[in-house]
Amino acid sequence: MRPIWLWILYLLAASLPLALAAGLGWPARPIRYELASALGMLAFSMILVEFILSGRFRGISGGIGMDVTMRLHQLLARTALGFAMLHPLLYSGSSSGGPRPWDPTRQLTITTDFLPIATGVLAYGLLPSLVALAMARRSMRYRYELWRLVHGLGALLIAGLLLHHTLYAGRYGAHPAMAWLWIGMTVLAAGSLIFVYAVAPILQARKPWRVSAVERLTPRQWQITVEPVGHAGLAFRAGQFAWLNIGHSAFSLHENPFSIASAPADGPALNFVIKELGDFTNTVGTIPTGTRAYVDGPHGSLTVDGRSEPEIVLIAGGVGIAPMIGILDQLRATGDRRKASLIYGNRVAEQIVHRDRLEAAGAVMVLSEPPDDWTGETGLIDARLLDRVLTPDQIATALFVLCGPGVMMDGVEDHLIARGTPSTRILSERFDYD
Structure with a gap:
């Protein structure tokens, strides 16, 4: 799946409740009330679609790459948080609780019924906490397994709270067609979580x-x-x-x-x-x-299969050498005629994996803390080193494959793009996300 198609599908799914609400043809309210409803619906639908985006579905991550998938997840989750935080601030006024026969089109924007308001307020408090915990995961140093469980169950709890709030406090959510849409989207979101935590393990258990x-x-x-x-x-x-x-x-x-x-x-x-x-x-x-x-x-999509570039430049830092070894071995085993070169950085020589083999293949070795007898490159894999070891022809035509520390990859990507390499010829994979 190409990123453009992912964006199109995401926008269609996230905007479906808005389109259905607009099609109801109800009398318009003051613009800020309509904007408040729209932001609330967008926030909820985006949160539900996020379940699919982050669900390890190979049809998504295998086509556009885990980097793109996770960056979209981060960006859109924070956007949904912004919409959700603005949603109640645009409302004003209140009405008495109980039935409202005088307001058949739900012109009133605030209900005083306790439970519909309470579930919305609780979700309003939990959502920023969930995002903040994700952003602070590395600095807080708690176990990944615990964070993953809390993140998944927390997202499911927020989705349930928002569903109740939408159906019982929202102007549009009470309409039967809207209600069924929200219930269906929530079931799909919860189903994706069930697949990851229950169905996928069953399938894995069958293939140990x-x-x-x-x-x-x-x-x-x-x-x-x-x-x-x-x-x-x-x-x-x-x-x-x-x-x-x-x-x-x-x-x-x-x-x-x-x-x-x-x-x-x-x-x-x-x-x-x-x-x-x-x-x-x-x-x-x-x-x-x-x-x-x-x-x-x-x-992931850190693969050179099906690419037409005449040369492949692999750039690895530390343990980021792992996928490069697989790529180099596959190119050799299949008799691929594309030229392939490797730039491999580490802090000290003792960290170099398969040194003899990679040096024999012509790899450019880079050490930031080299020993006295070191004859390879020194320093970091940065703009100066790239300008020294890459030719203009490589910059103009090669496919670049990056894996390593985020700081290294950010710097390499920025420099290659500044030198004229299009982003479509730069593949990267990260495992460190907030």
């Missing part, structure tokens, strides 16, 4: 994997190999990633995203390069072979 090898690559980086048990494995493209669950139930939240560091041509076993960074990754070296594992994937 086992750890077949654990190899130390550097002092703090490991390669884990998993192989399928009783099935053909995973149909993936070089450069994609998967969510890996090792040693837990298929229904466990203990899973993490890792790039696949092997090529499809290598066979059904999958390699993952994992750096010790957190609770799970710090225990990778102690995982015994034979441990049961589950794989959710493939995801």
Whole structure:
């Protein structure tokens, strides 16, 4: 799916309640009241569509990339929050509770009925809290599994509160057609969450994997190999990633995203390069072979398949080398004639993965803290280094594939675009999102 189609589908879904409300032909109210209703409906519909956008559906993330998917999720969630915060501020006045036969078209904008107001007020308080917790996840240092559970259940609770508030306090929500639309959209949103937390694990449990090898690559980086048990494995493209669950139930939240560091041509076993960074990754070296594992994937679009550029430039920082290894191996195994080069940055030499192999392939090695006998590039992968190692022809025609720290990728993307490389020739993948 191309980003333009995702935008079109998103806008259509989010604006459907507005279109239906406009088609009711009810008498118009003061413009700020209509604007208040519109902002409320847009906020609710956007929140519901966000469930689909963030639901790990490969038809979305596999077509446009996880980067685009997650950035859209962040941008649109914050936009919906802004609409929701403005919604009640545009209303004024009140009416008595109970039936309102004098107001058949719901001209009055505020109800004093306790429950419809209470659910709206509660959602009004919870929504910014949910967004703030997501934005502060890294700095607060709480476990990813806990955050994921709180985020999912919190979003579901907010959707339920907003549904009640919309049906019983909204002018348009009380209309039967509108009510059925809101109920249907909420059911679809909740269904996507149920799929991720219940259906997908059932499917994964039917196709288990086992750890077949654990190899130390550097002092703090490991390669884990998993192989399928009783099935053909995973149909993936070089450069994609998967969510890996090792040693837990298929229904466990203990899973993490890792790039696949092997090529499809290598066979059904999958390699993952994992750096010790957190609770799970710090225990990778102690995982015994034979441990049961589950794989959710493939995801992402960091792949050179189907691209027509004559040259591929891979730029990796740290553990971002993992998908590049898979891409390089696949190009070699399939006899791909496109020229491929690699720029690979680390802090110290001891962090370089598969050094001999990559140096033999002509990789440009970059160290920010090089030893005295270092003969490669020094510093960071920044504008000055790129200008030094890339030719004008590469800037003009090559496909660039980036994976690594966000700061590095932001700087590389900005410089390439400033030099004239269109964004369509820059592929990137991040795993660090707020």
